[in-house]
Amino acid sequence: MKFTVSKNDLYQSLQKVSKVTPVRSTLPILSCILMTTKKDSLCLRSTDLEITMETYCNADIIEEGSIAVPGRIILDIAAELPETDLTFFIKDETIEIKTPLGGEYKIAGRSSSEFSAAPLIDDSTTILFSAEKFQRIVDKTIFSVSHNEMRGALNGVLFQFSKNQLRGVATDGHKLVQLTYENFKNNTLERDIIIPVKFLNVSVSNLQKTGDVRFKVGKNHVMLETEESIIYTRIIEERFPDYESVIPIKNPNKVLVDIDDFLSSVKRISIFANKNTHQIALTFSENKVILSAEDIETASTAKEELPIIYEGEPMTIGYNAEYLKDVFRHLDGDKAKIYLNTPLSAGLFYPEEQKEEEHLLILLMPIRL
Amino acid sequence: MSVIQIMPEFLCNRIAAGEVVQRPASVVKELIENSLDAGATEIIIQINDGGRELIRVIDNGTGMDQDDLLLAFEQHATSKLFHVDDLAEVKTLGFRGEALASIASVSRIEAKTCNNSRAEGFRLFMNGGKVDCLEGVAMKQGTSITVRNLFFNTPARKKFLKSTNAEYRHCVEIVRRFAISRPSVRFHFTADEREVYRLPPEDLSSRLRRIFSPRVMENCIAIHQEEPPLTLVGFMGARDLVRRKSGEQYFYVNGRLVTDRLMNSAVYSAYGASLDKGEFPFFVLFLTLPLKEVDVNVHPAKTEVKFKNEWIIYQFIRQSCEQALKHWLVETDRKETSLTSNFQEAEFQSLKTPALPRLEGEQLTFSDTSKNSEPQAGSKTSFEQPSMLSLDDRIRRFEKSISDEMFYSDEPHSITIERNFWQAHGKYIFTQISSGIVIIDQRAAHTRILYDRALKSLQQISASASQQLLFPISLELSPDDYSLLLEIIPSLEKLGFSMREFGKYTILLEAIPADLHWLEEGKVVMQILDDYKASRRLHNPISEKVANSYAERAAIRRGEIMTPAEMQRLTDELFQTDNPYMSPSGKPIIIQLTLNELKRRFEER
Ligand SMILES: Nc1ncnc2c1ncn2[C@@H]1O[C@H](COP(=O)(O)OP(=O)(O)OP(=O)(O)O)[C@@H](O)[C@H]1O
Ligand SMILES: [Mg+2]
Numbered sequence: 004m005k006f007t008v009s010k011n012d013l014y015q016s017l018q019k020v021s022k023v024t025p026v027r028s029t030l031p032i033l034s035c036i037l038m039t040t041k042k043d044s045l046c047l048r049s050t051d052l053e054i055t056m057e058t059y060c061n062a063d064i065i066e067e068g069s070i071a072v073p074g075r076i077i078l079d080i081a082a083e084l085p086e087t088d089l090t091f092f093i094k095d096e097t098i099e100i101k102t103p104l105g106g107e108y109k110i111a112g113r114s115s116s117e118f119s120a121a122p123l124i125d126d127s128t129t130i131l132f133s134a135e136k137f138q139r140i141v142d143k144t145i146f147s148v149s150h151n152e153m154r155g156a157l158n159g160v161l162f163q164f165s166k167n168q169l170r171g172v173a174t175d176g177h178k179l180v181q182l183t184y185e186n187f188k189n190n191t192l193e194r195d196i197i198i199p200v201k202f203l204n205v206s207v208s209n210l211q212k213t214g215d216v217r218f219k220v221g222k223n224h225v226m227l228e229t230e231e232s233i234i235y236t237r238i239i240e241e242r243f244p245d246y247e248s249v250i251p252i253k254n255p256n257k258v259l260v261d262i263d264d265f266l267s268s269v270k271r272i273s274i275f276a277n278k279n280t281h282q283i284a285l286t287f288s289e290n291k292v293i294l295s296a297e298d299i300e301t302a303s304t305a306k307e308e309l310p311i312i313y314e315g316e317p318m319t320i321g322y323n324a325e326y327l328k329d330v331f332r333h334l335d336g337d338k339a340k341i342y343l344n345t346p347l348s349a350g351l352f353y354p355e356e357q358k359e360e361e362h363l364l365i366l367l368m369p370i371r372l
Numbered sequence: 373m374s375v376i377q378i379m380p381e382f383l384c385n386r387i388a389a390g391e392v393v394q395r396p397a398s399v400v401k402e403l404i405e406n407s408l409d410a411g412a413t414e415i416i417i418q419i420n421d422g423g424r425e426l427i428r429v430i431d432n433g434t435g436m437d438q439d440d441l442l443l444a445f446e447q448h449a450t451s452k453l454f455h456v457d458d459l460a461e462v463k464t465l466g467f468r469g470e471a472l473a474s475i476a477s478v479s480r481i482e483a484k485t486c487n488n489s490r491a492e493g494f495r496l497f498m499n500g501g502k503v504d505c506l507e508g509v510a511m512k513q514g515t516s517i518t519v520r521n522l523f524f525n526t527p528a529r530k531k532f533l534k535s536t537n538a539e540y541r542h543c544v545e546i547v548r549r550f551a552i553s554r555p556s557v558r559f560h561f562t563a564d565e566r567e568v569y570r571l572p573p574e575d576l577s578s579r580l581r582r583i584f585s586p587r588v589m590e591n592c593i594a595i596h597q598e599e600p601p602l603t604l605v606g607f608m609g610a611r612d613l614v615r616r617k618s619g620e621q622y623f624y625v626n627g628r629l630v631t632d633r634l635m636n637s638a639v640y641s642a643y644g645a646s647l648d649k650g651e652f653p654f655f656v657l658f659l660t661l662p663l664k665e666v667d668v669n670v671h672p673a674k675t676e677v678k679f680k681n682e683w684i685i686y687q688f689i690r691q692s693c694e695q696a697l698k699h700w701l702v703e704t705d706r707k708e709t710s711l712t713s714n715f716q717e718a719e720f721q722s723l724k725t726p727a728l729p730r731l732e733g734e735q736l737t738f739s740d741t742s743k744n745s746e747p748q749a750g751s752k753t754s755f756e757q758p759s760m761l762s763l764d765d766r767i768r769r770f771e772k773s774i775s776d777e778m779f780y781s782d783e784p785h786s787i788t789i790e791r792n793f794w795q796a797h798g799k800y801i802f803t804q805i806s807s808g809i810v811i812i813d814q815r816a817a818h819t820r821i822l823y824d825r826a827l828k829s830l831q832q833i834s835a836s837a838s839q840q841l842l843f844p845i846s847l848e849l850s851p852d853d854y855s856l857l858l859e860i861i862p863s864l865e866k867l868g869f870s871m872r873e874f875g876k877y878t879i880l881l882e883a884i885p886a887d888l889h890w891l892e893e894g895k896v897v898m899q900i901l902d903d904y905k906a907s908r909r910l911h912n913p914i915s916e917k918v919a920n921s922y923a924e925r926a927a928i929r930r931g932e933i934m935t936p937a938e939m940q941r942l943t944d945e946l947f948q949t950d951n952p953y954m955s956p957s958g959k960p961i962i963i964q965l966t967l968n969e970l971k972r973r974f975e976e977r
Contacts, residue, residue, distance in 0.1 A: 176841055279886075349842060
């Protein structure tokens with residue numbers, strides 16, 4: 004196996020695929036990147052068994068072949084080299100890299116047969132939609148995905164493809180985000196799939212910002228194709244909780260607040276909240292909200308007042324300040340609407356003005372004070 | 373001139389009546405009590421055939437005159453109690469005037485006594501309670517009572533005796549109890565002419581070392597707690613000495629061995645969850661309190677007492693023991709490095725150190741007590757010191773122990789010390805302190821933190837902050853589990869769980885403690901319920917069981933990767949807890965490796 008490749012091209016591709024490479028792994032092969040020659044290009048592949056990513060870079064293929072290269076070392080040497088042509092000679096499992104200036108680097112690789120084959124996506128349906136929408140769903144929902152690896156369905160974002168609608172939903176059981184696109188042109192795929200977080204993160208960082216993304220959805224896998232790369236993952240095959248039924252319908256208390264003011268006030272107040280519960284209290288009354296926190300352990304208290312428009316009975320509700328910050332960071336525009344029922348029921352948070360064809364709702368469960 | 377008097381009838385009636393002599397060991401007990409009451413400093417005990425054939429107790433006490441010798445064997449004859457009022461403040465072990473009469477009625481007695489230095493004594497023979505003969509005899513001052521053929525005239529009673537061996541063991545246990553309670557008294561005990569104990573006058577710890585194995589004492593913690601008018605002195609066994617059987621619990625009230633379930637459970641509960649049901653720790657504890665605070669006249673065998681304010685005593689014992697236990701870890705840790713510890717102390721002393729940082733400070737005072745053969749003397753301050761430290765002091769001290777690094781270290785480069793935290797295997801946190809390094813078990817540490825926090829919330833009136841759940845979890849229970857859950861729901865609610873009934877035997881979990889963000893909520897409740905089921909027979913209160921199980925179940929798992937900031941926080945919070953050294957289940961949280969220890973290991977050939 005022998006090929007020549009531009010250092011810059013190779014380096015860029017290596018950086019992409021190495022995002023999938025697990026940081027710690029008991030399987031040494033997973034820390035390798037598989038290099039396979041194609042017609043006029045080199046295919047780089049990495050996997051953590053859950054997600055697989057392939058990317059292509061232009062190369063001058065002299066002799067075909069396939070080899071697993073230790074990821075870290077190849078990335079490090081590529082980073083240190085100036086732009087130049089690199090020629091790779093692979094004999095058995097030894098990789099030799101030569102530069103025109105006489106540099107010679109040798110490392111031991113692993114047999115490509117150790118590398119698991121790319122998943123076969125059979126019976127797949129392809130759906131095309133704007134990269135922007137995909138990106139936005141990921142951006143808006145991902146903070147609500149559960150970090151507890153044991154939560155199954157809650158470890159991913161639910162994508163609901165239906166006739167005229169695309170919706171992304173994520174929840175960790177304490178908060179929930181739902182971003183809906185109406186007038187979604189879709190004739191091919193009507194299905195709910197839960198996509199693991201890591202896949203979404205890797206995808207988004209690889210994605211072009213404009214144009215369409217191509218989703219290929221098979222029975223157990225989903226695949227995303229962009230111009231230079233393909234990313235596959237397993238779908239989380241668990242039942243997503245019935246989130247629609249927990250969204251309260253009757254919410255007589257309505258708040259309108261300035262997002263920036265409110266967020267910065269929460270940030271200040273939260274400094275004084277208990278470090279374990281992060282609880283802060285919001286007391287709503289006509290035309291104002293009082294934000295307050297106290298921490299008995301450190302004997303600290305804080306209080307601020309903000310003007311708001313409030314319609315409803317005066318009430319006090321507690322929230323985890325960290326969650327509240329997250330919620331407000333994900334609301335666009337100047338003002339936010341908050342709909343409340345009781346101090347124990349979910350609060351509904353919306354941007355005052357929704358973007359065109361888009362509907363964003365964030366649900367946050369309170370803390371009983 | 374006789375000092376013994378026959379009690380008036382109304383006084384007799386006030387004394388807890390019942391069988392005095394049940395077995396040879398009861399005789400041994402009563403005779404030793406009499407000798408101790410007579411001020412003996414030397415007591416010789418002999419038994420043959422487990423005491424069935426012969427029991428002899430010889431003392432060097434005051435002795436009796438001729439009249440008293442005869443009176444002593446009369447019913448209700450005593451020199452120790454004359455007025456009803458005296459009953460409220462009994463100073464002696466005996467007070468009923470019952471023992472000798474009861475013993476004499478079921479055996480053959482030979483009693484010799486002399487109350488003067490002229491060797492003018494008397495000898496009395498009795499048979500089944502009747503005087504056979506009284507004669508003069510020459511002997512040293514003191515009393516010797518020989519009891520032969522116990523129960524010879526009550527065959528039914530005799531049949532109930534166990535094997536020689538079993539009766540022998542009972543006798544040994546009785547002698548042991550007295551030997552522990554009076555280390556200043558010389559005891560010599562032989563059974564069938566073979567020596568069992570030969571105990572010179574000594575202090576408590578050497579007495580215990582002689583009676584139990586030296587290993588026992590190595591694993592014991594000295595207690596000396598004073599909270600006037602209460603004093604608790606003695607030793608408690610560490611976890612290693614926990615037994616599956618009871619019997620090594622020695623609890624003395626004003627020098628009298630008593631069995632008191634409540635007070636035993638005060639001690640047990642100090643061990644917290646490190647004690648499973650059916651496990652019994654070793655302890656020797658002497659409680660001293662004003663005589664009028666305790667009624668000894670409640671049980672014919674004088675082995676039970678009644679405290680006027682039993683809950684105050686309970687709390688006092690429990691807290692004293694808890695405090696003492698807090699430090700056993702440090703102490704054992706210290707012992708492991710004892711080779712270097714003396715050297716290290718000397719080194720510390722030579723550096724002018726006004727206040728030693730906390731970790732070292734405690735260990736130093738502690739090693740003092742462990743070396744000190746007189747536990748009462750040195751240990752008092754060592755226990756009071758840490759308990760008196762305020763939270764801030766503790767943190768400051770720990771902080772200081774880190775900043776003091778530069779003064780203590782012999783390495784010139786270590787002037788700039790950062791408080792670094794390093795996690796190994798997702799399990800242990802390493803950090804540097806002035807005298808070396810400490811290794812913290814992250815899970816055990818978190819358990820301790822949660823446990824303390826849980827206990828605090830359980831003591832509060834209002835429930836803790838509780839995060840409502842978007843998707844309430846329904847828990848289906850068996851009828852048994854359901855009723856058990858009802859018992860612990862009040863505690864769970866205080867911790868921040870919130871649940872409501874949802875159909876038959878089904879509970880809907882609607883909220884969880886706000887400081888837990890990643891739990892599998894339903895599972896935790898079920899686990900706490902299971903733990904509670906398993907611990908039903910433990911002595912500690914429900915809230916404590918719940919706190920303990922909650923801490924165990926909700927603590928960070930082994931393998932969880934932590935950021936340096938998280939490790940820092942964990943460590944900080946750990947040192948704000950009551951006992952940063954021992955997890956609620958009795959496992960060590962912190963292991964310390966001193967520089968000297970490290971040095972020693974590296975330089976060992
Ligand atoms: N070893 C002894 N030396 C001196 N006097 C003794 C001795 N044994 C018994 N006596 C005297 O005999 C009396 C009766 O003893 P006895 O054991 O029967 O009753 P007690 O000790 O007064 O009360 P109790 O029945 O609770 O033991 C004692 O009060 C004491 O005066
Ligand atoms: Mg007596």
